[in-house]
Amino acid sequence: MIYGICNLSIVPLRLDASDTSELLSQVLYGELFKVLEQRKKWSRIRLAFDNYEGWIDNNQYIEISEEQYNTIYASEEQYTTDLVEFIQCKNDKLKPVVLGSSLRGLSILEHSYDGHSTTGINVKEDIVNSAFLYLNSPYLWGGKTPFGIDCAGFTQMVYKLNGYKLLREVSQQSNQGEALSFIEESEPGDLAFFDDSEGNIVHVGIIMKNNYIIHAHGKVRIDRLDHSGIFNVEINEHTHKLRVIKKII
Numbered sequence: 001m002i003y004g005i006c007n008l009s010i011v012p013l014r015l016d017a018s019d020t021s022e023l024l025s026q027v028l029y030g031e032l033f034k035v036l037e038q039r040k041k042w043s044r045i046r047l048a049f050d051n052y053e054g055w056i057d058n059n060q061y062i063e064i065s066e067e068q069y070n071t072i073y074a075s076e077e078q079y080t081t082d083l084v085e086f087i088q089c090k091n092d093k094l095k096p097v098v099l100g101s102s103l104r105g106l107s108i109l110e111h112s113y114d115g116h117s118t119t120g121i122n123v124k125e126d127i128v129n130s131a132f133l134y135l136n137s138p139y140l141w142g143g144k145t146p147f148g149i150d151c152a153g154f155t156q157m158v159y160k161l162n163g164y165k166l167l168r169e170v171s172q173q174s175n176q177g178e179a180l181s182f183i184e185e186s187e188p189g190d191l192a193f194f195d196d197s198e199g200n201i202v203h204v205g206i207i208m209k210n211n212y213i214i215h216a217h218g219k220v221r222i223d224r225l226d227h228s229g230i231f232n233v234e235i236n237e238h239t240h241k242l243r244v245i246k247k248i249i
Helices: 066-074 126-134 151-161
Strands: 002-005 010-014 023-028 032-038 042-047 053-057 062-064 078-080 084-088 094-098 117-119 178-180 191-195 201-207 212-217 219-225 229-232 237-247
Touching: 002 042, 002 066, 023 053, 032 066, 062 066, 126 151, 126 201, 126 212, 151 201, 151 212, 201 237, 212 229
Parallel strands: none
Antiparallel strands: 002 032, 002 062, 010 023, 010 053, 032 042, 042 053, 078 117, 084 094, 178 237, 191 201, 191 237, 201 212, 212 219, 219 229, 229 237
């Protein structure tokens, strides 16, 4: 088995081994993974955090030993909390890293970081505060950063910053946690899921106080939430139909 770590800020994770293939997700600085298949230019990987699989360019990661992988994986997680900061490399060159990048592999990569970070498990009340860090980030299918993020990437990253693990896709996240019967039972930080006309769960957002929701739709935005779904006051109509509310924490 080959093991790897992302040593760049944001690396595209693609459906197929091609630069023009669909963007499934992104691999952020410091993320660990196993290499399932290697080709001349591409590697199919499985991320350690959520077991998500896809293809990345061989020039956009470095291989590490199994011992190094296990050492990093066993250490306490630490994530950057600055929108953008810099990693200093051993040759004094700087690499930008974005919000939610992992710092566990700094010593093995021989890098240093002086910015803000978070460790451990935070209280549920911090979920919404972390969500505000992504406010107005543009929507990007497969994105996981403040410079482009999709709805499930948004919820995953917000929970990740607070020490909790969500899976990568909306349908996967909808199978996590405990279902609630009514909006009135929900608390800030719970997840609301929404379906399409065929009953497929296609959207997720984070519930806030006073019947508001923060979610990625065009951009990360705040809208009203009622028993029917998400109501956009700017266009005066419902944009998403409520399916289920889940308590993860």
